[in-house]
Amino acid sequence: MVTYTGAVDPPFRLSMLIYDRRYRSLTLQAIVFILVMLAASWIIDNTLKNLADLGKTLSFDFLFRRAGYDIPQQLIPYNSDDTHLRAAVVGLLNTLLVSVLGCIAATVLGVVAGVLRLSSNWLIARLMTVYVEVFRNIPLLLWILVCLALFTEIMPPPNAYRGENPAAGMILFDMVAPTNRYTAIPSIGMTNPPGTLALGREGISWAFIAFAVVIAAALAGRRLLRSWARRVQDQTGKRPTTWWISLAMFALPVLLLTWYFGLHLIPPVLRGFNFADGINLDNALVVLWLALTLYTGAFIAEIVRAGILAVSRGQSEAAFALGLRPRRTMSLVILPQALRVIVPPLISQYLNLTKNSSLAIAVGYMDLRGTLGGTTLNQTGREMEAMVLMMAVYLALSLIISAGMNIFNVRVRLKER
Amino acid sequence: MKKSVFFGSVTAVALAASGALAAEGDTLKEVKARDALNCGVNTGLIGFAAPDANGNWSGFDVSYCKALAAAVLGDATKVKYVPVTGQTRFTALSSGEVDVLARNSTWTFQRDTDLKLDFIGINYYDGQGFMVRKDLGVSSAKELNGATICIQTGTTTELNLADYFKANNMEYQPVNIDSNAEGEQQYMAGACDAYTTDASGLAATRASFADPENHIILPEIISKEPLGPAVRHGDNNWGDIARWTLYALIAAEEYGVTSANIDELAKSSNNPEVQRLLGTTDELGKMIGLDAEWARRAIKASGNYGEIFAATIGEQTPIGLARGLNAQWTQGGLMYAMPFR
Known part of the structure; x- marks a missing residue:
């Protein structure tokens, strides 16, 4: 065995910081680090100095003072006597609401559009191409403004529903009234309300909790059912039919609870200037949701298309050769592989949508x-x-x-053993 | 050794730059060096500040900008109009983007102290009102319970509205808008039942409608809105110049000095107050760092306060505002210039 020990290191000299490759990168990093810190300290120093010149100091006391203004849409109780902090939380919840709604709708739309763009039907594929290209290539703010203009100019004002022969009629069994301010939808009433669980300034209805528990139990039951079906399939080679059992697990308790609490829909009624009794979905929310969905959906469609195309054709051909039907081929063979490609760029689309929701002010x-x-x-x-x-x-x-989506990504990515 | 010199110089440059960038200084000197006055105005409110098809600004607030530019720079056209919204106006002023803010801004305690602004006077005594369509059948603001109301965000009117409805035990649904143009669009489309802002702004907005006769301004005035130009805290000399330019316009009306007779009066007037105002005796201008004829130029720019009012928002214009509180104190109004002495 021969070991080459190499030359003895020469003693360290200052010039080696620049001329020796081993140290040069360290030197450069140190210089860049110092420059970055200098720039940062300069910015901070300059800011504080300018604030001091203006006679202002950094202080967050204002958060605890009375806000004094009203907010159109509130998910938690709020009035003008509350603090700025609570107003900020109301705003944050509104941001979260439109972001979550937007992410869900954009994903659904994007997956559908992405799959359809690969359709063998020429017309459908081209239509989807037009949708993707049009929405991807025009700034989001313009789409938001276009949607707003459409809603304000085309929809009738609430006044149009008034009188013996109203100019506008309610749709969907006289339950929904689209107006240029909001869409009035029915609210849910109970003839046998079970009371509420008091939480801070407003409580949660026990009925809501009951439904949540029932649905969670049904989900757990479905899990057990499927693992049982898999065991049977492994033993006998035949998978028992389970869809009606899992449907019944959801439907029966929900119907039972609905009957017990006496749930019914309360249609919106025009009273005074506006519709009352129902829920008025603010146009601002609907418009923003719509625009964010259409815009981000176009990007997601491309990501989905790329993900599906990334799975080689041989995979689906092999699946067909094994006798798998197209739907199972998609869900068992193609999608699990495509998801590995789809999820990472999907994260950044969700982030974009959340950040873009700050265009709401428009x-x-x-x-x-x-x-x-x-x-x-x-x-x-x-x-x-x-x-x-x-x-x-x-x-x-x-x-x-990002963290949440990364956890999901770890679960779907290729497991290398 | 070399390195420490290098870092030393980097630090020195950084420190020097931070000193240079600090928004501190002598506004008068800056304006003169720039040879232009940066004036923050409304993004478009007919009668107060709005550009015409050729981009020339005109209006009540714009006239003040012109007068100030004439007084300081000797030329009423040397104004750069910076349109600012209700949300951006105070930041624009405190960051030094504009030298003076003449944008229908209400003088309040908090703005004068906490926001570090100095209101230099009042050029329009206003109050907040409501505008509704005639066919809505509403004749009083007290009947607006449950109404949807368009409101410009970031204004005092937003707070007054909340207070008024709370005090009267009424409900309302606010629609937040960013500018007067957007408010107009939403109101016209019927997306709100009522539009609320300063009564003068309502009159100006209504004047720009195709069918002004179908809209009424409700009689209730729910707040005091003293509107005036503002400058930054701290530069007192610039504040004095801005304040006394406004007083010069108001005093000129009181003494009957108009843009038409000003040159003649400068030569022939025996009234000592007029002589001091126009700089024929006592060089008042020197005390604020200007020349003797500063006020003469300011008044010549678009006339005295009364002339400006009549030409931009007065009863002969489509906006049709009466002088009311804004008449001279001698006529039962509140316009009162401090003595030029």
Whole structure:
């Protein structure tokens, strides 16, 4: 055995920091690090100095003062006597609401459009191409404004539903009234309400909790059912039919609870200036949701298409040769492999959608940008604090989404053994 | 050795730059060096500040900008109009983007102190009102329970609205909008039952409608909205110049000095107050770092306060605002210039 020990290292000299390749990268990194820190300290110093010149100090006291303004859409109780902090939370919840709704709808739309773009039907495939290209290549803000203009100009005002011969009629069995302010939909009433669980300023109805428990139990039952079916299939080679059992597990308790609580729909009624009794879905939310969905859906469609195309044709041919039907081929062979390609870029689309929701101000949807970064910032004059807070919140949101999706990614990615 | 010199110089440059970038200084000097006045105005409110088809700004607030530019720079056209929304206006002023803010801004305690602004006077005494369509059948703001109301976000009107409805035990649904143009569009489409802002703004907005006769402004005025130009805290000399330019316009009306007779009066007037105002005796201008004829140029730019009012928002214009509270104190109004002495 021969061991080459190499030359003895020459003693360290200062010039080696630049001329010796072993040290050079370290030197450069150190210099860049120092420059970056200098730039950062300069920015911070300059900011603080300018704030001091203006006679302002960094202070977050304003969060605990009375907000004094109203917010159109609130998921938690809020009125103008509450603090700016609560207003910011109301805004944050509105951001989350439109983001979650948007992510779900954009995923559904994107998957459908992406699969259809690969359809062998020429017309459908081309239509989807047009959809993707049109929505991907026009700025989102314009789509938001177009949707808003469509909703405000085309839909009738609530007044049009008034009188003996109204100019506009309610749709879907007189249950839904689209207007240029909101879409009035029926709310759910109970003839036998079970009371509420008090939580802070507003409680959660026990009925809601009962439904949640029942549905969670049904989901767990479905899991057990499927593992039982798999065991039977492994032993006998025949998979028992289970769809009606799992359907019954969901439907029966839900129907029972509905009958017990006496659930029924309360249609919206025009009273005074606006519809009452029902739920008024603000157009700002609908418009923003629609625009975000259509825009992000176009990107997701391309990601899905790329994911499916990334699975080699041999895979589906092999599946067909084994006698798998097309639907099972898709769900058992192609999709699991395609998901590995789809999920990572999907994460960034979800992040984009969440961040893009801050364009809400264009339609007057009071999200975090509208409350904390809009009215609160303006009424208190705390630009720096409000901006820093908003950046921190959006950063935290993005990191949480990213972390969640990465966990999902780990579960679907190729398991190498 | 070399390295420490290098880092030393980097630090020195950084420190020097941070000093240079700090928004501190003598606004008068800056404006003169720039040879242009940056004036923050409304993004478009007919009568107060709006550009015409050729991009020339005109209006009540714009006239003040012109007067100030004439006083400081000797030329009423040397104004750069910076359109700012209700949300961006105070940041624009405190960051130094504009030298003076003449944008229907209400003088409030918090803005004057906490926001570090100095309101230099009041050029329009206003109050918040509501505009509705005639066919809505509403004749009082008290009947607006349950209504959907368009409101410009980031304004005092937003807070007054919340207070008014709360005090009267009424409900409402706000529709937040960013600019007057957007509010107009939403109101016209019927997306809100009522539009609320300062009564003068309502009159100006209504004047731009195709069918102004179908809209009414409700009689209730729910707040005091003293509107005036504002400058940054801290530069008192610039504040003085801005304040006394406004007073010069108001005083000129009181003493009957108009853009038509000003040159003649400068030569022939025996009124000592007019002589001081126009700089024929006592060089008041020097005390604020300007020349003797500063006020003369300011008044010549678009006339005295009364002339500006009549030409932009007065009863002869489509906006048709009466002088009301904004008449001279001698006529039963609140316009009162401090003595030029």
